[in-house]
Amino acid sequence: MIPDDSSINLAVTDWPYLDHDTPLTGVLCRDESASAARPGILLIHGGAGLDEHAREQARRYAAAGYVVLAGNMVGDGVAGDRDRVIGCLTTLRDNPALMVRRARAGLAALSRCPGTDGRAVAIGFCFGGMVALSLARAGEPIAGAVSIHGSLATSQRAQPGAVPAKVLACHGALDPHVPAGDVTAFAEEMSAAGADWQLILYGGAVHGFTHAHARPGAIPGVAYDPRADARSFTATSSFLAEIFA
Amino acid sequence: MIPDDSSINLAVTDWPYLDHDTPLTGVLCRDESASAARPGILLIHGGAGLDEHAREQARRYAAAGYVVLAGNMVGDGVAGDRDRVIGCLTTLRDNPALMVRRARAGLAALSRCPGTDGRAVAIGFCFGGMVALSLARAGEPIAGAVSIHGSLATSQRAQPGAVPAKVLACHGALDPHVPAGDVTAFAEEMSAAGADWQLILYGGAVHGFTHAHARPGAIPGVAYDPRADARSFTATSSFLAEIFA
Numbered sequence: 001m002i003p004d005d006s007s008i009n010l011a012v013t014d015w016p017y018l019d020h021d022t023p024l025t026g027v028l029c030r031d032e033s034a035s036a037a038r039p040g041i042l043l044i045h046g047g048a049g050l051d052e053h054a055r056e057q058a059r060r061y062a063a064a065g066y067v068v069l070a071g072n073m074v075g076d077g078v079a080g081d082r083d084r085v086i087g088c089l090t091t092l093r094d095n096p097a098l099m100v101r102r103a104r105a106g107l108a109a110l111s112r113c114p115g116t117d118g119r120a121v122a123i124g125f126c127f128g129g130m131v132a133l134s135l136a137r138a139g140e141p142i143a144g145a146v147s148i149h150g151s152l153a154t155s156q157r158a159q160p161g162a163v164p165a166k167v168l169a170c171h172g173a174l175d176p177h178v179p180a181g182d183v184t185a186f187a188e189e190m191s192a193a194g195a196d197w198q199l200i201l202y203g204g205a206v207h208g209f210t211h212a213h214a215r216p217g218a219i220p221g222v223a224y225d226p227r228a229d230a231r232s233f234t235a236t237s238s239f240l241a242e243i244f245a
Numbered sequence: 246m247i248p249d250d251s252s253i254n255l256a257v258t259d260w261p262y263l264d265h266d267t268p269l270t271g272v273l274c275r276d277e278s279a280s281a282a283r284p285g286i287l288l289i290h291g292g293a294g295l296d297e298h299a300r301e302q303a304r305r306y307a308a309a310g311y312v313v314l315a316g317n318m319v320g321d322g323v324a325g326d327r328d329r330v331i332g333c334l335t336t337l338r339d340n341p342a343l344m345v346r347r348a349r350a351g352l353a354a355l356s357r358c359p360g361t362d363g364r365a366v367a368i369g370f371c372f373g374g375m376v377a378l379s380l381a382r383a384g385e386p387i388a389g390a391v392s393i394h395g396s397l398a399t400s401q402r403a404q405p406g407a408v409p410a411k412v413l414a415c416h417g418a419l420d421p422h423v424p425a426g427d428v429t430a431f432a433e434e435m436s437a438a439g440a441d442w443q444l445i446l447y448g449g450a451v452h453g454f455t456h457a458h459a460r461p462g463a464i465p466g467v468a469y470d471p472r473a474d475a476r477s478f479t480a481t482s483s484f485l486a487e488i489f490a
Binding site for chain 2: 167173174180184187190191194195196197198199200201202203204227230231234235238242
């Protein structure tokens with residue numbers, strides 16, 4: 001699952017940026033041996049903040065040929081303090097305008113990364129999936145928004161004709177953290193908005209199915225599912241190939 | 246969408262077989278220049294019988310490297326007579342055991358086709374999607390079953406632990422011929438059976454989204470959708486690549 005960094009020349013560096021006066025440090029991953037400018041990915045972490053999972057996913061997509069900025073949705077110095085991370089993410093969740101503003105700061109930072117060609121998508125996991133969808137719902141003119149085992153509910157529904165981003169949601173069919181009603185509501189919301197959207201249900205998968213290092217049983221309803229992990233990466237790769245063709 | 250036959254050496258021939266005493270003529274498509282044995286696909290037509298759509302899809306998948314038998318679910322001499330085709334398909338739909346038996350005759354015929362390596366999947370469109378799923382539900386030991394804008398309802402639910410085939414359903418989110426309740430019931434059925442299943446919803450797509458030659462408005466609720474067509478082909482290709490890796 002994790003790319004073999006020896007086969008390409010992946011550079012991984014801290015990438016500081018600001019959301020107004022909030023300092024945020026992301027992680028930039030790109031293949032330094034690539035000469036042509038490439039599309040960028042703002043990769044948005046889950047509920048644990050910018051952790052090893054987000055870094056691994058950033059390397060995975062960078063190895064596939066994209067300039068990837070693993071954004072940081074919480075302020076510097078918060079990472080590692082579980083309570084402060086959760087408090088920060090809860091604040092963002094309850095204030096969609098702030099959440100979108102912070103994600104936009106990540107997109108702006110991505111646009112300044114070396115090697116990008118100006119095109120961008122947002123790909124998020126768990127909490128980050130909600131963030132990616134919130135960008136789409138807010139009408140952000142990105143090429144795509146991908147939610148992988150993300151929250152699908154919202155208090156800020158997409159408006160008809162106002163979702164320029166193509167949308168892909170990869171979802172575990174047995175995810176106990178996302179009620180079936182949220183899936184149905186998401187489909188209806190996207191259809192009513194006239195969005196170009198797709199949703200994939202993975203049978204047998206619960207929440208957090210890409211978390212290869214999840215300790216079984218440590219968090220109720222969260223489990224690694226290698227099949228859903230590989231399939232969602234393949235589906236997202238096909239999605240990116242289509243929109244950046 | 247339709248492969249350029251000039252780039253490979255696609256052979257297309259009639260392929261007669263029997264379901265008990267019912268003579269059936271399928272269409273075999275394969276790349277004659279390929280030397281190694283390859284997996285086989287039983288491709289199952291929609292409600293119009295083995296028509297040009299089924300032939301085109303057979304060529305499409307054969308061009309992707311598979312030995313494809315476009316099966317025939319109605320008796321010889323029926324094709325072209327709309328009323329007789331519908332009558333025959335209705336008989337099969339109302340008699341799942343007969344439907345499965347007829348599809349198995351197609352699988353047996355596929356196994357005798359030159360160039361196959363013994364592995365097989367069933368891929369069906371509309372009515373044929375229901376047939377492919379009926380094989381999975383009946384416990385047929387095929388590698389995969391794919392339904393593309395197929396009916397998802399059944400009177401013969403899959404039994405727990407008895408679905409060896411991996412299952413993929415590609416579905417138009419606005420398909421008026423498949424109520425949303427059927428989608429939910431299908432997901433619940435496959436989960437309860439412990440199947441390895443996936444379902445993709447394509448926003449904006451209605452029934453028959455692969456029918457490139459569908460006359461707009463000719464059949465209510467049926468329309469070609471080039472995006473969903475291309476995406477379902479990509480998804481099915483990824484599915485085949487995974488199960489035949």
